[in-house]
Structures are given as structure tokens and as C-alpha cells.
Amino acid sequence: MTPGKRGYKRDVIIEVTTNLMFPLTLLFGLYVMFGTGGTGGGFQGGTILASAYILYITVFGHEKGRVKMPESVNALFKSLGLFLYNGAGWICVLFSLATAQWLNMPAFWPVTDYVGVAGSRSFLVGYMISVGIGLTVMAAFVSQYFDLAWKEDDEMEGGEE
Amino acid sequence: MMEWVTVHVLEKYNFWIAMLIIIIGLTATIVKENLVKKLIGLSIFQTAFFLWVVSLGDVGRNILITWGLKTQTPPILWSEAAEKGYIYANPLPHVLMLTGIVVSAATTAVALAIVIRIYQNYGTIEEDEIIQKELEFERAG
Amino acid sequence: MDLVEHFPVLIVGLSMFLAYTMLLAGYLNRRLPFFMSLAMNSFFLILSLFILNHVLATGPIRYWQGGWRPPWGIEYVVDAMNAYLLVIVISMVILGLIYSRGNVRHEIEERKHVTFYVLVQLMAAGMYGITVTGDLFNMFIWLEIASLTAYALIAVAGGRALRSAYNYVIMGSIGACLYIFGVCWIYSVTGTLNFADMRLLLPLVYDNRAVQMGFAMIVVGVMIKAYIFPLHLWQPDVYTYAPSTISSMMASVHVKVMFYMLLRMFYSVFTLDFIRHYIGLDLLICWVAAIAILAGSIWAIKQRNLKRMLAYSSVSQMGYILLGLGLSPLSPWGLVGVAAHILNHAIGKGCLFMCAGAISQQEGLRDIRDFEGLGKKMPHVCAAFTIAALSMIGIPLTAGFASKLFLIVASLDAAQYPFVAVLLLSGLLNLVYFWRVIDQMYFVKHKGTENAAEVRETGKSLPLSMVAPILILASLCIIMGIIWLTNIPMPLINHILSNLRMGVTL
Numbered sequence: 106m107t108p109g110k111r112g113y114k115r116d117v118i119i120e121v122t123t124n125l126m127f128p129l130t131l132l133f134g135l136y137v138m139f140g141t142g143g144t145g146g147g148f149q150g151g152t153i154l155a156s157a158y159i160l161y162i163t164v165f166g167h168e169k170g171r172v173k174m175p176e177s178v179n180a181l182f183k184s185l186g187l188f189l190y191n192g193a194g195w196i197c198v199l200f201s202l203a204t205a206q207w208l209n210m211p212a213f214w215p216v217t218d219y220v221g222v223a224g225s226r227s228f229l230v231g232y233m234i235s236v237g238i239g240l241t242v243m244a245a246f247v248s249q250y251f252d253l254a255w256k257e258d259d260e261m262e263g264g265e266e
Numbered sequence: 267m268m269e270w271v272t273v274h275v276l277e278k279y280n281f282w283i284a285m286l287i288i289i290i291g292l293t294a295t296i297v298k299e300n301l302v303k304k305l306i307g308l309s310i311f312q313t314a315f316f317l318w319v320v321s322l323g324d325v326g327r328n329i330l331i332t333w334g335l336k337t338q339t340p341p342i343l344w345s346e347a348a349e350k351g352y353i354y355a356n357p358l359p360h361v362l363m364l365t366g367i368v369v370s371a372a373t374t375a376v377a378l379a380i381v382i383r384i385y386q387n388y389g390t391i392e393e394d395e396i397i398q399k400e401l402e403f404e405r406a407g
Numbered sequence: 408m409d410l411v412e413h414f415p416v417l418i419v420g421l422s423m424f425l426a427y428t429m430l431l432a433g434y435l436n437r438r439l440p441f442f443m444s445l446a447m448n449s450f451f452l453i454l455s456l457f458i459l460n461h462v463l464a465t466g467p468i469r470y471w472q473g474g475w476r477p478p479w480g481i482e483y484v485v486d487a488m489n490a491y492l493l494v495i496v497i498s499m500v501i502l503g504l505i506y507s508r509g510n511v512r513h514e515i516e517e518r519k520h521v522t523f524y525v526l527v528q529l530m531a532a533g534m535y536g537i538t539v540t541g542d543l544f545n546m547f548i549w550l551e552i553a554s555l556t557a558y559a560l561i562a563v564a565g566g567r568a569l570r571s572a573y574n575y576v577i578m579g580s581i582g583a584c585l586y587i588f589g590v591c592w593i594y595s596v597t598g599t600l601n602f603a604d605m606r607l608l609l610p611l612v613y614d615n616r617a618v619q620m621g622f623a624m625i626v627v628g629v630m631i632k633a634y635i636f637p638l639h640l641w642q643p644d645v646y647t648y649a650p651s652t653i654s655s656m657m658a659s660v661h662v663k664v665m666f667y668m669l670l671r672m673f674y675s676v677f678t679l680d681f682i683r684h685y686i687g688l689d690l691l692i693c694w695v696a697a698i699a700i701l702a703g704s705i706w707a708i709k710q711r712n713l714k715r716m717l718a719y720s721s722v723s724q725m726g727y728i729l730l731g732l733g734l735s736p737l738s739p740w741g742l743v744g745v746a747a748h749i750l751n752h753a754i755g756k757g758c759l760f761m762c763a764g765a766i767s768q769q770e771g772l773r774d775i776r777d778f779e780g781l782g783k784k785m786p787h788v789c790a791a792f793t794i795a796a797l798s799m800i801g802i803p804l805t806a807g808f809a810s811k812l813f814l815i816v817a818s819l820d821a822a823q824y825p826f827v828a829v830l831l832l833s834g835l836l837n838l839v840y841f842w843r844v845i846d847q848m849y850f851v852k853h854k855g856t857e858n859a860a861e862v863r864e865t866g867k868s869l870p871l872s873m874v875a876p877i878l879i880l881a882s883l884c885i886i887m888g889i890i891w892l893t894n895i896p897m898p899l900i901n902h903i904l905s906n907l908r909m910g911v912t913l
Contacts, residue, residue, distance in 0.1 A: 184430055184431045252382075304577055308580055311584065322595050362544055365544075366587065376558050381573065384570060384573060
């Protein structure tokens with residue numbers, strides 16, 4: 106019984122649990138993405154972020170899921186993620202043509218001091234790339250799930266990654 | 267005889283197991299007629315392949331005799347291990363297969379989207395029934 | 408470092424960046440993505456001409472990604488073969504985009520147009536990436552980007568294209584997975600993934616069975632992707648039912664970059680010594696190619712659907728290119744034939760598929776038996792079809808004649824005479840199935856009581872954006888046919904031969 110069909114009765118326990126788990130899963134996904142001392146990375150964190158949205162869509166249905174993640178915001182996340190990880194490469198190319206010391210340069214030290222392990226100055230490019238990948242993966246999986254769960258007669262051919 | 271078995275079978279157990287699962291996955295892809303089961307077979311094939319490649323990073327076996335170690339540490343820089351002289355696994359296969367897993371997930375996603383559209387179009391996801399419907403449609407004009 | 412040395416990475420990186428910018432721009436204005444794509448691809452064409460110029464003047468471009476030295480870093484290598492193929496790929500993408508402007512409105516629903524152009528740009532980015540990369544795993548990644556977008560683009564048409572796309576997904580994924588399987592076998596022996604480094608390390612381990620297994624897997628995987636007989640079974644359905652733009656783009660350039668991967672494996676990773684001494688495969692490849700040529704042509708004769716006939720004809724043409732590859736250990740003219748046929752098949756088959764799409768769009772005809780009197784209703788398209796068909800047959804002064812000539816010279820030079828007979832016979836078979844179509848278009852009397860004047864005024868017409876690429880490609884068939892017979896391409900050919908270490912100049 107999916108939320109779209111007639112005769113669907115709402116279940117309090119599932120809805121409350123989903124409402125509680127949704128922000129916690131998002132936080133856990135962010136932790137996996139770039140938590141301190143954790144192994145993880147962009148793709149893994151992005152998948153966990155997407156799984157939070159997928160749980161929400163499964164329990165609450167397609168329309169309420171669309172309220173949480175409208176189509177334009179989805180496209181924005183996809184493109185934002187790509188601009189982040191592609192842009193990290195472009196910034197490296199622009200600042201020192203053909204070599205990249207991971208932006209470990211005096212111009213960027215004020216930023217890198219706030220990000221990453223205290224004392225090390227070279228993590229900015231790594232974080233940019235990993236966050237970018239995570240956002241793109243999340244947006245791609247969520248849009249994919251929307252397309253798979255939509256039961257109208259003509260359907261958008263998704264599958265962009 | 268025992269030496270032959272040890273060298274060719276027991277020491278290369280990762281190759282044998284991975285190839286077995288690869289063949290199971292490929293058989294499922296070829297033999298099954300349900301479109302989703304074919305996709306599951308493809309997924310098994312790719313997962314076993316990732317397993318095999320990651321197991322290629324196992325460098326500890328060669329140093330069983332020299333340093334008395336049975337295996338190697340994960341590819342993390344660990345100061346105590348560096349002091350004792352432990353060796354760490356090759357991280358390159360791990361990293362390459364992370365990318366491969368992403369590619370496999372994307373392929374599964376695209377194929378599932380196509381399967382959903384086939385279901386909406388034909389009403390079934392068994393390949394013989396789909397071919398039947400196509401033949402009837404062609405005969406009808 | 409010159410500015411030109413950055414252009415390969417610029418082309419590939421900007422393509423990916425552009426694809427997602429087009430996705431956002433589609434929300435502003437639905438017609439913006441097409442113009443952005445056309446403008447940027449034209450810019451890439453200019454960059455690629457600069458790259459070709461630089462490579463012919465100075466030598467191969469070696470770009471180290473992020474400044475990390477190979478073999479620890481990823482390297483992009485552009486030598487003469489790459490630069491030549493890059494120009495061809497970008498040109499055909501531009502022509503395909505111009506053609507799609509009129510075609511997409513007819514075949515695909517309105518709300519999918521933005522996604523269509525984004526996916527086409529991503530497929531183009533994947534193809535550019537395969538062309539410029541110099542790292543084995545990086546090539547797998549670009550291969551998968553080009554393939555996944557192709558799977559989705561074929562399925563956009565709906566109907567029977569869905570099952571064809573599903574078959575292509577399964578077979579294509581197995582092919583790509585076999586490719587990376589083979590790469591991991593040779594990685595397990597040598598420990599490196601760079602082309603040049605692998606070329607230095609492999610001769611030490613040629614007799615290791617893992618290396619031979621890796622070679623076999625790579626070749627089979629790429630054969631599935633490049634629909635070389637007998638692993639071509641997914642291809643006819645896909646080319647028949649896909650949207651016409653995609654059929655044309657895939658037949659002209661998508662398969663060429665897959666074949667280029669095979670070329671790189673043969674020349675730059677496993678050198679020709681491996682093939683000559685350790686495997687003894689060169690004649691086997693030639694015979695497989697000969698069977699592909701004949702089988703493809705014979706199957707094409709049986710077909711009644713125009714696009715299906717062109718699809719089987721493509722299988723036969725890939726046999727030509729494989730024959731050139733197989734003859735090249737014995738004679739350098741084989742590689743000249745490969746390079747020539749890559750260009751000639753791209754322009755010829757691209758034009759033919761575009762004509763098929765135009766005929767299906769304006770008149771709604773797909774079966775050859777319905778083409779009566781088409782020569783009067785669609786004069787420009789039918790004339791272009793005839794010229795491109797003559798190029799495929801191999802009439803002198805067209806492009807196809809040049810590549811056939813090079814392949815015949817290669818067979819004579821290598822003293823393998825059966826292949827001369829195969830090539831001449833296949834020219835005859837091509838004539839049979841193309842003449843059927845030309846006959847129906849021009850020479851069969853239109854059955855009906857309408858006179859010629861009424862027939863011409865059916866009132867339906869094609870937009871200029873569809874007719875222009877068809878006419879450009881048809882005229883290129885003749886122009887390139889004349890150019891190949893002169894001395895103009897010889898510097899390029901000599902550079903290609905020396906960059907791929909064939910050692911001889913022609």
C-alpha cells in the first residue's frame with residue numbers, strides 16, 4: 106500500500122520514526138563525508154544523504170517528497186556539486202598553471218586554518234572535491250528515485266550521473 | 267602433489283572465489299529471462315570483480331616467511347605500526363574500485379529506469395512475453 | 408608550458424562543466440541549452456585545430472593532471488592520431504547538434520528537450536575524454552560516461568527502443584567490465600596504469616599468462632563495445648529504434664572512439680611485437696574482419712527497414728577498419744586505411760542516417776519498398792543519400808574509394824591476396840543493397856495518377872537545420888575523396904605512423 110493509493114491508512118509509528126530519523130541520517134551522512142578522523146568520502150556520504158530522502162519519499166509519498174526536495178532545488182544541488190569539484194580543479198589550474206599543491210598557498214591559509222585538522226594547511230581542495238561529489242551523488246540518487254517512484258504514464262528518462 | 271595444491275589453489279584462494287562468483291553472476295545475466303534478475307546477475311558480476319581487485323592489494327602474503335606476519339595492516343598511516351615495521355596494504359586498488367562502485371551504481375540506476383518504462387509499455391518484465399507482444403504488434407500492423 | 412598544452416584538458420573539463428550549466432540554464436529559458444552547446448562545441452573545434460597544428464609542428468602533448476608525475480599521476484597524451492580523431496569527433500558532434508534542432512521537435516516530447524541536450528553534451532564529453540586520455544583507468548571512466556549517456560539517449564525514443572536499450576545496457580556493461588577486468592590483470596603484474604609506463608614494463612612479462620589473459624579480456628571487452636562481429640548483436644536493434652540524431656552520432660563517432668581504444672591497446676600498450684610473436688593473432692584478426700565484412704553486407708541485403716539496413720552496413724564497415732588494423736603488423740598501409748576509413752565512414756554513415764531520419768520525419772516512411780518516387784518529393788535529401796551511398800560503395804573520387812584503395816594496397820603489400828578479393832566482393836555487395844534504395848527513389852515509376860507537378864507540392868518540408876548538415880556531409884564525401892588521393896594528407900599520415908612507432912614514412 107503506497108501513500109498514493111486509495112485506502113491507504115496512515116501509521117503513526119512509521120511517520121514519527123521517519124520524521125525523527127530524517128535529520129539524524131542527514132547528520133550522519135555529513136559526518137561520513139568529512140568527519141574528523143573518519144574514513145569515508147564524497148560518494149559514501151552522498152549515498153547516505155540520499156537514503157534519508159529516499160526513506161522520506163517511501164513513507165510519505167511522492168507529493169510530500171517533492172515539497173522537501175523540489176525539482177529545481179534538485180537540479181541546483183546537482184550543478185552546485187559539479188561546480189564545486191570541477192571548480193576545485195579549475196582554481197588549481199588558474200593559480201599555478203599545471204601544478205597543484207592542493208592550494209597550500211599563503212593566499213588560502215586563512216581559509217584552510219578553519220577547515221580540517223588543526224595545524225595542517227592543505228585540506229581545502231580535498232574537502233571541496235569530496236563535498237562536491239557528495240552533493241552531486243545525493244541529488245542524482247534522489248532524482249533517480251523520484252523518477253522510479255512516479256506512477257504516471259509518461260515518465261522522464263532519468264539516470265544522469 | 268601437496269606443494270602443487272598449496273601453490274596453485276590455497277595461496278590463490280582469492281582468485282578462485284572471485285572467479286566462481288563472477289561466473290555465477292554472468293550465468294544469471296545470460297540464463298535468466300526476467301529483466302530484473304538479469305540486472306541482479308550483472309550486479310553480482312561487478313561486485314565479485316571489485317572483491318577480486320581489492321584482494322590484489324594484499325601484499326602481506328609474500329612476507330609470511332621473512333617477517334613472520336600473516337597479513338598486512340589497512341592502508342592507514344599508523345605511527346606504532348610504522349615503528350614496528352609493519353607493512354600496509356596497497357591502497358590503489360581500493361581507490362580505483364570506489365570509482366568502479368559508483369559506475370556500477372549508475373549503470374544499475376539507468377537499467378532500472380529502463381525496466382520501469384518497459385513495464386509501463388508492455389505490462390510485463392519477462393523477456394519471452396515481451397518478445398511475444400512485439401511479434402503480435404508487428405503482425406497486427 | 409605553452410597555452411596549447413592545456414587545450415585537451417580545457418576541452419574535456421569545460422564539456423562537463425558546460426553540461427551542468429546547461430541543466431540550470433534550461434530553467435531560465437528552454438531554448439538556451441541548445442545554443443550554449445552549439446557555441447561551446449564550436450569553440451572546442453577551434454581549440455582542437457590548434458592542438459592538431461601544435462602536435463604536427465612540435466610533437467605529442469603530455470599533460471600531467473595536477474602536476475603529479477606519471478606513473479603516480481594521471482597523464483593526458485595527445486599525439487597525431489588523437490588530435491586527428493578529436494577534430495573528427497568534435498565536428499560530427501556539431502553537425503549532429505545542428506541536425507537535432509529540427510529532428511528533436513518531431514521525435515521527442517517537449518519537456519525532455521533540456522535533458523536531451525545535457526545528455527548529448529555529457530556523451531560528447533565522454534567521447535572527448537576517451538580521445539585525449541593517457542591512463543588506462545581514466546579511459547574506463549570516460550568510456551562509462553559515454554556509454555551510460557548513450558543508454559539513456561537511446562531509451563528516450565520509447566516503444567521498441569526500450570528493449571533495445573536494455574539489451575545494450577546489459578551487453579555494454581559486460582563489455583566495459585571485461586575491459587577493466589583485463590586492465591586489472593595487467594595491473595596486477597606490472598603495478599602501473601599509465602600507457603607509456605605499461606609499454607616499458609610489459610615486454611619483461613610477455614610470457615606471463617596473466618598478461619595474455621588481460622590482453623584477451625581487453626580485446627573482447629572493446630569488441631563488444633565497438634560491435635565487431637560476432638559481438639555485434641545489440642547493435643541493429645539500437646540503431647533502428649533510437650532517435651535519428653543519436654543513431655547518426657553513434658554510428659559516426661561513438662563507435663570510432665571505441666575502436667580507437669582498441670587501436671591504443673594494440674600500438675601503445677601492447678606493442679605490435681606482442682601480437683606478432685607471442686599471440687600470432689594478426690592473421691586471425693584479418694580473417695575475423697573479412698567474415699565481418701561479408702556477413703554484414705549479406706545481412707544488409709536482407710533488410711527492408713532502411714535504418715536496419717544501414718546498421719548492418721555499419722557492422723560491415725567496422726570490419727574494414729578491423730582489417731586495416733590486422734594488416735598493419737605486416738604493412739604500414741593498413742594503418743593509413745584505418746585512419747582514412749575512420750573519417751570516411753563517419754561522414755558517409757552520418758549522412759546516411761541523417762537522410763533516413765529526414766525521410767522518416769517528412770514522409771513517415773521507414774520501409775524501403777515505400778520509397779517510390781521519393782526522388783521528386785525530397786530532391787536534396789535523396790541526392791545526398793545517393794552521394795553518400797556511392798561513397799560507401801567505393802566509386803572513384805568519393806571518400807570511400809580512398810579507404811578501399813589503401814586497404815587493397817595494404818593487402819597487396821603484405822602479400823595477403825584473399826583480402827583483395829574480399830574487399831572487391833564487398834564493394835559489389837554494397838552496390839546491391841544501396842542500389843535497391845536508389846532504384847526505388849529515382850527509377851521506379853510512382854504508382855498513381857498524380858503527375859510530376861502535383862507530387863512536388865506536397866507542402867511538407869524539412870527545416871533548414873536538418874538539410875544543411877546532410878548537404879555539408881555529402882559534399883564532404885566528394886571533397887575528402889579528392890583530397891585523399893592527393894598529397895595533402897601525407898604529413899598527417901606520416902606523423903600518425905611515426906607517433907604509433909611504425910617507423911616507416913610513406
